[in-house]
Amino acid sequence: MIPLPDTVLAWVIPAVVVFGVTAAAVAVAVWSVRRARRSPRARARAEADRTRAGSALVRLDDAVGELDLEVGLSGALYDGEAPAALRRARMIAQHVRDESFESFRGLDDADPDEVRRVSARIRSRTEEALGVVAGARAAHDEWMRAHRSAVTQVDAAGARLERLRTELGDPGALVADLSGRFDETEWQQAAVAARTASTALTSAQQHLGAARSLAADPTRSAFPELAVAERELRRAASSARALEEAHRLVTDAALAMPQEIDATRAAVAQAMRVRDDLEPADAERLGRELRAVTEELDRLIPLAARRPTATVEAIARLRARLDLALGDARTAQQRLRGARTALPGTLASARGALARAELAVAGAGADARVRLDAAQRELAAARRSDDPVEALDAARRAQRHAEDAQALADYARLKTPPADPLAR
Template sequence: MAELSTAIVGWLVPALVVFGVTAIAVAVLVWAVRRARRSPRARAAAEQTRAKAGATLVRLDDEVGELDLEVALSGALYGGDAPSSLRRARLTAQHVRDDAFEDYRAISDPAVAPAEVRRVSARIDKRAGEALATVAAARREHGAWVTAHVSAAGQIDATRRRLAELRASMGDPAALVAELSSRFAEEEWHTASRSAHAALSQVAVAERHLDAAAARAADASLSALPDLAAAERALRQAEADARNLEETHRLVLQAAQAAPGEIAAARAALRQASVTREHLAAPEAERLGGELRAIEQELTGIETDAARRPTRTVDAIARLRSRLDLALGDARTAQQRLRSARTALPGTLAAARGALAQTEASVSRAHAGADARSRLLSAQRELAQARQAEDPVAALDAARRAMRDAEDARALADYAHLSPGH
């Protein structure tokens, strides 16, 4: 029996040693592989793949914007007779773009493994490239139809009509800017002034190109298409600048009307918070009291210049309301949270709309990259969700997320605009 036990031990110990060494080797190999996959070199390679996918995605986003205008133009000029390929391509490109931006933002988190970044980036690049090919094919089909059915003179006349309509709808941009400058600080209207100047400048550019296109169309040996295309681009930019002017003008006037009510609502929220503080334990009450005094001091400072800086006032109050909610934490009842959300929501929605309008202009002006655009799309979705939500607390949370995403997008766009070589 003793001999059997000795034999078993003599066999078992070497086996355990072999298995143990093998297990350790496997563990070390797995660790080494994982470390290599997350090494700085692997992460740098993954970032290059993500940047390539982002560049393709930016091209697709630009194409979607162009298609939106072209589809509207086609419907206006040709009464729906043109091929439907542009509309189908636009829907496809929009769907692919939106899904791709969701994926792109997900892999922008540094915690995502490089292998996953490479896999998702490759998928984004492939799908966006296919959508771009679909758009290019639709454009060729549409261009061939226009060439066969519409003369250069007809296109010139149609573009002149659109230019006249734009002039009529714009009215006097200088008058809108003058109205704002007479009542508000420069920071409130400088965006409107820049949009007004840009719109008028692009209208003049469009007119020059249309005149040149008309002269070329009269000569059979010359092509009017280059000047016609340049006129169309200038006209589209003028339309975008005119919309920015009108939106800025509207937001400033709405903020001026809303600011007194927002200040009153903020003071009421502070009074309610003081009542809540009375029911807290001494340490919590002292902490909350200090924060309430700081918030009230900031609110008083904001109020002194509210009439001259209404959009800044509405934005600052929205941030103070968020700070107040954070300070109160779980000290309020559900009914108090609901009441506070209802009073904070209008101003926060206005602040989010203002932040989004400024961000859209920054992203467009800077020709921002995929990171800024993904944040912008997220802000747009959050703002839409805030408007649709029936629960005021959920709507307020979504509006605040929209503000944060818009601010992030604008910071990224401004950085890109200031970067060397931009």
């Protein structure tokens, strides 16, 4: 081998040293930057930004709810057609809220830089949408004060109150029907909704009376009392819907429960036939799961008549456990048949979980609301799907999201107990 000239070595060696040191310095710098971005301090800053974005998102979600009320009230005064500015503001706010929910949900596993960037975008878009809503509401309020008298609005609200009272009827009758047939855990939610609806109607009537008295005095404004009355009417209407839904969920579950039990037993029998074609080790594993599912089903049956919704929800979980145990051992036709029989009970279970979550999430933070939004989307997807397997998967995701939303709301409520006992 021919030795390199001394002049070449004298040039190459320093160059290698310089480039090596530079590369090492760059590597250390990159490592330091990445570590700083993932440091506890960086994560704390990112979490603070995420919290601020969540607070803005909660304000927007509340504003959308208020705007829904205002559009409905305006429609009552405009022959069923709300002003274009209000409808446009609601559409913008709903669009921004829904997209921001999606973005906020994606922050769970993001790195701090991504969290801060997305949080800043959420806050910017949310504040912009809130500005649009505030502007539309201010313009509408000014128009209403100039063109609609307080007496007219009080009369319209009074008519809605009487119509709602007629539609609600005797809320105690629905609760009595449930309490005579089922355990308290089955009708407790309906009882809370009935009490809330009755209380809200009474409160709305009182505030409307005060607004009517103020409207007769040209030197005083009736609008503050009228606004409170409108909110109470909205609370009454929402509680009336919750009462009807709670009653329907329990009675539907009671009717469907025998079929759900039979369908689960049939699914276990089918799984036993699948087990016969498996290798010994897989067959033994599946056999243990089948015995456990059968034992749990037998344990549920004695209480099923008194606890139908709890039984249907437990059966839905058993069907999911059975599908997990079977894995890929079934044919496509067997999976399709199993999904068709499991879907009705799972949809009912997801509806029940969603109804409970909607009550729990009222007044909760962004995390609970985002999970609730995901549950609503998945349940809608399950109902739209023509594929039973896809629909079943979506319904199960909806139930998980709804349960997560309720758990998050309950946890937040434990940390900050509400002042209003009816909020529990």
